[in-house]
Amino acid sequence: MTxxxxxxxxxAIPVLFGVTIVVYAILLAAxxxxxxxxxxxxxxxxxxxxxxxxAWGLDQPIPVQYCRWMGFCNPDAExxxxxxxxxxxxxFLPTPLSGATTGVLHGDFGxxxxxxxxxxxxxxxxxxxxxxxxxVALFVWLVVAVLMGVxxxxxxxxxxxxxxxxxxxxxxxxxxxxxxxxxxFLFSGPGLNILPAGGMTETRLSPPFxxxxxxxxxxxxPIEAISDIGWHLIMPVFxxxxxxxxxxSRFVRASMLEALNQDYVRTAKAKGLPGRSVTxxxxxxxxxxxxxxxxxxxxxxxxxxxxxxxxIFSWPGIGxxxxxxxxxxxxxxxxxxxLISSALVVLANLLADVAYAVIxxxxxx
Amino acid sequence: MSDxxxxxxxxxxxxxxxxxxxxxxxxxxxxxxxxxAWRKFKSHRLALLGLGILGMLLTIAxxxxxxxxxxxxxxxxxxxxxxxxxxxxxxxxxxxTGGLQRDVFRLVVNGARTSxxxxxxxxxxxxxxxTIVGSVAxxxxxxxxxxxxxxxxxxxxxxxxxxxxxxxxxxxxxxxLLIVVIFGVFSWMGxxxxxxxxxxxxxxxxxxEAARAVGVRDRRIIFRHILPNAFSPIVxxxxxxxxxxxxxxxxxSFLGFGxxxxxxxxxxxxxxxxxxxxLGNWWWPLFPGVAIILTVLAVNFIGDGLRDAFDxxxxxx
Numbered sequence: 131m132t133x134x135x136x137x138x139x140x141x142a143i144p145v146l147f148g149v150t151i152v153v154y155a156i157l158l159a160a161x162x163x164x165x166x167x168x169x170x171x172x173x174x175x176x177x178x179x180x181x182x183x184x185a186w187g188l189d190q191p192i193p194v195q196y197c198r199w200m201g202f203c204n205p206d207a208e209x210x211x212x213x214x215x216x217x218x219x220x221x222f223l224p225t226p227l228s229g230a231t232t233g234v235l236h237g238d239f240g241x242x243x244x245x246x247x248x249x250x251x252x253x254x255x256x257x258x259x260x261x262x263x264x265x266v267a268l269f270v271w272l273v274v275a276v277l278m279g280v281x282x283x284x285x286x287x288x289x290x291x292x293x294x295x296x297x298x299x300x301x302x303x304x305x306x307x308x309x310x311x312x313x314x315f316l317f318s319g320p321g322l323n324i325l326p327a328g329g330m331t332e333t334r335l336s337p338p339f340x341x342x343x344x345x346x347x348x349x350x351x352p353i354e355a356i357s358d359i360g361w362h363l364i365m366p367v368f369x370x371x372x373x374x375x376x377x378x379s380r381f382v383r384a385s386m387l388e389a390l391n392q393d394y395v396r397t398a399k400a401k402g403l404p405g406r407s408v409t410x411x412x413x414x415x416x417x418x419x420x421x422x423x424x425x426x427x428x429x430x431x432x433x434x435x436x437x438x439x440x441x442i443f444s445w446p447g448i449g450x451x452x453x454x455x456x457x458x459x460x461x462x463x464x465x466x467x468x469l470i471s472s473a474l475v476v477l478a479n480l481l482a483d484v485a486y487a488v489i490x491x492x493x494x495x
Numbered sequence: 496m497s498d499x500x501x502x503x504x505x506x507x508x509x510x511x512x513x514x515x516x517x518x519x520x521x522x523x524x525x526x527x528x529x530x531x532a533w534r535k536f537k538s539h540r541l542a543l544l545g546l547g548i549l550g551m552l553l554t555i556a557x558x559x560x561x562x563x564x565x566x567x568x569x570x571x572x573x574x575x576x577x578x579x580x581x582x583x584x585x586x587x588x589x590x591x592t593g594g595l596q597r598d599v600f601r602l603v604v605n606g607a608r609t610s611x612x613x614x615x616x617x618x619x620x621x622x623x624x625x626t627i628v629g630s631v632a633x634x635x636x637x638x639x640x641x642x643x644x645x646x647x648x649x650x651x652x653x654x655x656x657x658x659x660x661x662x663x664x665x666x667x668x669x670x671x672l673l674i675v676v677i678f679g680v681f682s683w684m685g686x687x688x689x690x691x692x693x694x695x696x697x698x699x700x701x702x703x704e705a706a707r708a709v710g711v712r713d714r715r716i717i718f719r720h721i722l723p724n725a726f727s728p729i730v731x732x733x734x735x736x737x738x739x740x741x742x743x744x745x746x747x748s749f750l751g752f753g754x755x756x757x758x759x760x761x762x763x764x765x766x767x768x769x770x771x772x773x774l775g776n777w778w779w780p781l782f783p784g785v786a787i788i789l790t791v792l793a794v795n796f797i798g799d800g801l802r803d804a805f806d807x808x809x810x811x812x
Contacts, residue, residue, distance in 0.1 A: 148649035156658065160665035303738070303791035305745050308765060308784035311772055320775040327773060434656045438746055442769065452657070453750060456664045464661060471654045479652070 135484055142476050149472040150234065154196050157461050186243070199240065199465070201233015239466035244458045249466040252451060255340060259330055260440070260447030263370065264432045266363055271371040271378070272425065278375065279382025280414060283390065294379060301376025306435060310369040310442040317365060326362050328444035331355070339446060366443045370435050374428060382421055389417035419490050426482030430475040532727070535804040542800020548793035552786075556611045559604035565759060570597070579774050589782045592771070602759045603782050609760040611790070613675050614741035620679025621740075622733050625686025630717055632687070633694025644691070647684045655681050656743060663747050669755030674747070678740045685732055693725035727805030734798035738791045745787055761787050 165182060168174040183189045187198060187205065194212075197203035203212040204221045213221055221230045232238050239249035282291040318327035326332070330339045336355065337343035348355045389395065390413050398408045433448065440449030448467060455463040536542055581591040589599035632643040662677045697703060698721060706720050741761075747753035748762030749769075756763050761783040768780040 144645065145648050145652050148645065149652050152649055152653060153658075156662060156665070299792060299795070300788060303742075303788045303795060305742050305749075305762075305765075305784065305787050307746065307749050308780060308787065311765060311769055311780045312777075312784065315772045315775070315777050315780070319773060319777070430654060434654045437657065437660070438750060441750060452660075456661055456752065459665075468654070468657060468661070471657060472652050475652045475654060 131487065134487060138480050138483055142480055146473060146476055149476070150200060150469060151196075153465055153468045153472070154199070157465055158192060160459070160461075186241075199233060201230060201235035201238070203233075204230060205232060234469065239469075240462040242455075242460055242463045244455075244460045244463075249462050252463055253448070253466055253470065256446065256448045256451040258447075259339065259445055260433070260436055260449065262359065263363065263366055263440070263445060263447060264436060267367045267370040267432060268429065270367055271374045274371070275375045275378035276382055276418075276421070278379035280386055280409075280417075282379065283383045283386035283417075284409060286387065291383075294383075298376045298380045301372050304372065306369050306373055307438045307442055309372060310365070310439060313365045313369060314442070325365055328362075328442070330362050330445055331358050332362075362443075366439050366445055369442070370432065370439045373435070374432075378421070378425065378428070381424055382417065385420050386413060386417040389413040392416070419486065422489060423482045423486045426478050426485060430471065430478050433471050433474065532801075532804040536800050539800035539803055541796040542803075545793040545796030545800065548789055549797065552607060552790055552793070553611065555604055556607040560608050563598075563601045563604050565601050565605040579776065583778050589778055592767070592776065592779050599764075599779055599782055602764050603761070603786055606759040606761045606764055606783060607786065609671055609754060609758055610741055610744060610762070610787070613671065613678065613744045613754075613760070614737045614790075617675045617678035617682060617740045617744075618733050618736040620676065621682035621736050622686055622729060623683075624679065625683035626690050626722070626729065628683065629687040629690025630694060630722065633691040634698065634713070634717060634721075636695075640691070643687070647687055650681070650684050656746060659743060660747055660750065660752055664752040667752065667754075669753070669758075671754055671758060674744065674753055678743060682736050682740060685736070686729060689728050689732055690725055693728065694721055697721045697724050727801070731798055731802045731805065734794050734801060738794040738798070741787060741790055741794075 165179045165188075168179055168182075180189070187195060190198070194203065197212070198205045200222075202222045204214065205212075219227045221233075222235050223230075225231055225236050230236055232240075237250070239253070241247065242249055242252055245252070278294055282288075282294045285291055314327050316322060317325040331344075335358065336347050339359075390409075392413075395408060395413050398412045399405075403412075436445075436447060437449035437452055439445065440447045441453055444450070451463065452467050454460070455467070576596075581587060581596070583589055587598055587600065589603060591597065592599060592602070628643055628647075632640040659677060659681050662681075663674060667673050667677060703716060703720055706716050711720070744753055744760060745762030745765065748760050749766045751763075751766055753762055754760045756767065764783040765780050768776060768783075771779060
């Protein structure tokens, strides 16, 4: 088991490495480069552009830039010594050994070109709202999909089952952002103005989310603050999870139907166990095996889904940060976000495999 | 529902011959793979419905813009701006947008052309790249196979919509053809894996061995013997790509990084609608959204039908 996990982790490393190269290549191939945004500005001269490139190390050859960005190279050294960190150990080793602090390998994604702050700061600031949104969405998604799937499997071909089938087809074909727009019209349009159309908190009641003043306010009225966020969460969460619920409730249903047809379920029934116990203890637990893997693989897409959901509902998270960075050609921020989300995909794949191996005792290594 | 091998009802003459104990010839109706598949497809009601809807949408996409042209530059700017727009009425069946007061029906019809064009042609690019990569990997095997499959692994580890979004912003310039290429370049990985796995299993089969034994060249083996057998899974997965890319294009255009707003697509019509929705312009986003849902539903139904039709285990005729 441990061997298997170690092998999977080692296999994931070259993939992650490839991801960094692809991410770097895409952003590098972009026309204009990081100075493109100055082209419209007549007050910025060619010399200033050169100075800008020099200041950010953009005048270096591409492999050097990549090497520095990754943290294999020591930006302060010359010649072959670039691979040696300040402590005399190879530069790519963790900070306590090599003394190096720059580069992705040392958890440093550089500086944002637009704001000049650390990419880490930008991402951490945006991460909390996205984690709140994605966390709640994940919870709702799992509970609803499993309940719907199990109920539809037990009452197969019932009215509910057929309605769920239609919902699955339509939900799967629906662009989530369209659903978001229609929800805004329905619940915060001119007719039925009951839910907030956007934002994370009521701006008239509290300071902006994430500021120091907000946490003071949060400490004073925690219940009010949480219910305010919860109120703002309803529409974004619903928008975010509909596609997943549509797909997964069918998946749970299929998996559950298969489990209900197994011999051990018949045995349990024949022994005279009550129906509820058979359904939930014998069938459901086994039906959840493929579901766990499937859901593990889908979790990273909550973050992609968050891009558009956050845009529609003005949610101050990673999605909004991505859109802003894309608009401003803010390479370091984009590379950081792209890399982190790719790492999440790889990690989710890994966890799904391992989880499957852990919960299914029939799998041998 | 009947067995494909017993489609032939015995004729009266044959019955008589059989009763008399004489020899007779059974006139077996022989069907090609494609005919069999078509028969099964026809019995899939939802797939037929999907085919009908898609046919209708394609007709609208081809004919519509000729009848109802939308040229951004020549459409007159209204004297008085009505932010609330106009709800659907007899002469404007999908209503009028707020702001510039565009005819929503005209927008949706013109959007159909761009959106469907992007969906189908990017699928074509994806299928071509995927088939080439998959064939090369599956046929050659060894180091090249390993290398190509690791590339596929890496590409599949990227959050694709995210990458497409960034790529569209950087390389797209709002140009339809460039957007098509970007979507195509990021939608071949599934096909490549599929074609490779088909190659791995088919190249070991007897008929390939036989072809090789009589000295058929590699290229002919690939194109005449192996690829036609890999056809059905490719078609099924291509239908999924079309659906995915139509939604994907809408997503990217909605966020303002896709096709230039002067060329309507279903995505950028929705994008403009977002600002006006609190004023009550429900008809503006409703119709392009319904168009997307209909298209994707139709394509998915067709995909389901194809899957069943090509599946040798399903024998519904």
